[in-house]
Amino acid sequence: MLRQSVSSPVRSMFSAGPFSRALFRQQQMRQNSTLSSLVAKANAAVASAKNLADKALYWSKVVAEVSKQVYLKESFAPPTAAQFQSTYNGLYSSVLPYFTSPEAFFAALKSINGAALFKFVGYGIQLFGAFSLGEIVGRRKIVGY
Numbered sequence: 001m002l003r004q005s006v007s008s009p010v011r012s013m014f015s016a017g018p019f020s021r022a023l024f025r026q027q028q029m030r031q032n033s034t035l036s037s038l039v040a041k042a043n044a045a046v047a048s049a050k051n052l053a054d055k056a057l058y059w060s061k062v063v064a065e066v067s068k069q070v071y072l073k074e075s076f077a078p079p080t081a082a083q084f085q086s087t088y089n090g091l092y093s094s095v096l097p098y099f100t101s102p103e104a105f106f107a108a109l110k111s112i113n114g115a116a117l118f119k120f121v122g123y124g125i126q127l128f129g130a131f132s133l134g135e136i137v138g139r140r141k142i143v144g145y
Contacts, residue, residue, distance in 0.1 A: 070076075079087075098105040112120075136142055 098108065
C-alpha cells in the first residue's frame with residue numbers, strides 16, 4: 001500500500017488511464033522519428049561533404065601535376081631581378097608625369113577619343129562581372145547581385 005501512495009512524475013503521467021498511455025507512446029514515437037530523421041540528414045550531409053572534399057583534393061593534385069609538367073616542358077622561370085627592375089622602372093617613369101603635374105593628367109583624359117572610351121567601359125564591365133561572379137561563387141548566393 002505504501003508504494004501506491006507515493007506519487008512519481010511517471011506514475012502521475014499514466015494515472016489517467018489507457019488513453020494517456022497511448023498519447024505518451026505516440027509522442028515518444030514522434031520524438032524518436034524526428035531524432036532519427038535529423039541523424040539521417042546529418043549523416044547524409046557529412047557523407048556529401050566528405051565526397052566533395054575527396055574530389056576537390058583529387059583535382060587539386062591533378063592540376064598541380066599538370067602545372068608542374070608544363071613548367072618543366074616549357075622551361076618557365078621566374079623573372080630575374082634585372083627584368084623585374086627594368087619593367088617597373090619603365091612603368092614608374094611613364095606614370096610619374098601624371099602625378100607630378102595635374103595638367104598633364106587632365107590633358108591625357110581630354111585626348112581620349114570615343115572608341116577608346118567605349119573600349120575602357122567594356123573592360124570595366126567585364127572586370128566588374130568577373131568580380132561579381134567570384135563573389136557569387138565565394139558566398140554561394142546570388143542574392144544581392
